Amino acid sequence: MYTYEAKKFNLPSMEGISDESVKQHIGLYEGYVKNFNAISAKLVEYAGDTEKNAHALSELIRRKSFEFDGMRLHEHYFEQFEGGSAELTTGSPLAQIFEKEYHGHFIEYFKAIGSMRGPGWAILYYDTVGKQFQAGFAGEQHQGHFVTLPIILALDVWEHAFILDYGAGGKGKYIDAFFKNLNWDVMEKRFVKASVQ
Numbered sequence: 482m483y484t485y486e487a488k489k490f491n492l493p494s495m496e497g498i499s500d501e502s503v504k505q506h507i508g509l510y511e512g513y514v515k516n517f518n519a520i521s522a523k524l525v526e527y528a529g530d531t532e533k534n535a536h537a538l539s540e541l542i543r544r545k546s547f548e549f550d551g552m553r554l555h556e557h558y559f560e561q562f563e564g565g566s567a568e569l570t571t572g573s574p575l576a577q578i579f580e581k582e583y584h585g586h587f588i589e590y591f592k593a594i595g596s597m598r599g600p601g602w603a604i605l606y607y608d609t610v611g612k613q614f615q616a617g618f619a620g621e622q623h624q625g626h627f628v629t630l631p632i633i634l635a636l637d638v639w640e641h642a643f644i645l646d647y648g649a650g651g652k653g654k655y656i657d658a659f660f661k662n663l664n665w666d667v668m669e670k671r672f673v674k675a676s677v678q
């Protein structure tokens with residue numbers, strides 16, 4: 482069984498997202514990694530007697546994807562800030578398809594998705610079949626995904642991402658801060674990789 486290790490992120494100080502908030506958020510991410518490993522190990526044990534462990538097994542199987550998606554989405558999230566803030570390159574393949582699909586309104590549209598009620602993630606995926614984006618909202622972190630589609634941009638809108646800096650009603654301000662700190666080189670690279678699949 483493969484044991485996952487929490488990644489270390491080389492994060493700059495950010496504008497509007499405090500170091501303390503990031504520190505606590507990284508702690509939550511590390512919890513997902515730890516829980517996923519623990520659940521995986523327990524399931525190996527339960528697999529030896531599925532009849533006896535039927536109830537516990539079904540509960541853990543459900544939790545397993547919750548922990549995995551929490552782990553992987555946070556990795557997408559934090560690496561988007563590595564290297565410091567950098568704007569989307571004018572004329573890049575990603576900028577071109579944004580223009581084609583959203584006519585200059587992508588950020589506004591994505592912010593509206595992020596502002597939806599409930600804990601979850603606003604996620605931009607790229608569909609290599611239709612050669613178009615799918616922007617969606619994953620409830621919590623394991624519901625509503627576009628299966629198999631690579632993730633280009635992931636915005637965590639759980640309260641834990643902003644409550645320390647902005648209070649329970651501060652989601653909008655946090656989302657504005659999120660966009661100020663993005664290193665768009667990361668998303669441009671993800672898009673190039675996704676579009677050649």
Ligand SMILES: [Fe+2]
Pocket residue numbers: 506509555637639641642
């Ligand atoms: Fe989070």
